Amino acid sequence: MATWSNISLQDSASPLMEQLSFFHDHTMTILIMITIIVGYTLNYMLTINYSSRNMLHGHLIETIWTMLPAITLIFIAMPSLRLLYLLDDSTNTMITIKTIGRQWYWSYEYSDFIDIEFNTYMTSESNMQNNWFRLLDVDNRTILPMNTEIRVLTSASDVLHSWTIPALGIKIDAMPGRLNQGTFTINRPGLYFGQCSEICGANHSFMPIVIESTSPNLFIKWLSKMI
Template sequence: MATWAYLSFQDSASPLMEQLIFFHDHIMLVLILIITFVGYMMSTILFNFFINRYMLEHQMIELIWTTLPAIILIFIALPSLRLLYLLDEVNNPTLTLKTIGHQWYWSYEYSDFLQVEFDSYMLPFNELNNSSFRLLDVDNRTVLPMNTQIRIIISAADVIHSWTVPALGVKADAIPGRLNQTSVLINRPGLFFGQCSEICGANHSFMPIVIESVSTDSFLNWVSSHSSD
């Protein structure tokens, strides 16, 4: 695997994460290169003693380095505000998932179905098999249908946690006594791993999240099997 794959984001599994990666790769990185180049030019040329006496008092130069940062901020602000709005928007969800953070595990409730709820603990080392991921796999995976608008309601039972799945572009705090809300649309099947991203105590590192994206038929079969338990 290329070294770049370890330095960049995870492969996206939702339209919002695709937009976040596009914003990072095509706007932020380009602006960083421009700012770095301008800084290099200023440090090597503009602050040269002989040019400095003339150019720092030149009206055009002062106009440029006043307006250029403002233009850069506009190019950052407009797509940022658009993404922030899309991340908070919940548009006609088909399915609602409620997740509650505990010290130190997650519990899930499928509000649209009766008696579909479970706790999800990290698999201990002695239960791992060759296909399991150390410190990332759980005993009960959260199964969700792909190509479906899903509303996720997040809360906590004790302290502040953070429900985070990088491939889906989801990171929301789980706060006791408060319901936070986000939405996601998973556009491909697969396993997507996440972890609590808020320091919530001694076992903060041991409450992973596993989302299993399946087809709608497979999801309905899974719900039927859990409803009958």
């Protein structure tokens, strides 16, 4: 979960988020190197009293400033394309849940089981306990097993919403009349918080998402209570 002292990405809780964090660090390293090289070159050309003939024109310098951006884009594009493939890969899913964005709460359906449907509303301040998180906790947490490939189907009943959990590297737009899907695997137990990331109306900021990751045995016990 994000804290006031955290200025970077949230700690990853899924293999996909680990890859996204690596790609972020990889791309930022390239950008810092480009900034240093461009800044040094500009400083060199602005502080000297004359301009080097070789720095302004010539076959060599034109070849360099044509090839370097192309090579840089290759180093960025290759891991990016791999991540795009992983984001759409849904071949080995074991559990499917459906989430529907509404004004302004979420509805969940466990499509693999019978009659498991519930709504989640943000917990009001009057009902909060000392160890709960203001504006982030909900009355019904979504229980999911760890180390299991999970597919999420999203839709909306009114306007555009976005089902987002940063620690899991998942962000899916929920659109009326359409089903979008995403997959993720939670690699450790815990609570993972998210919010609607689409400006959907007056109470847009009061649509939190809470995923509680448990062991498969505890998940089965929870299912037996819900059915």
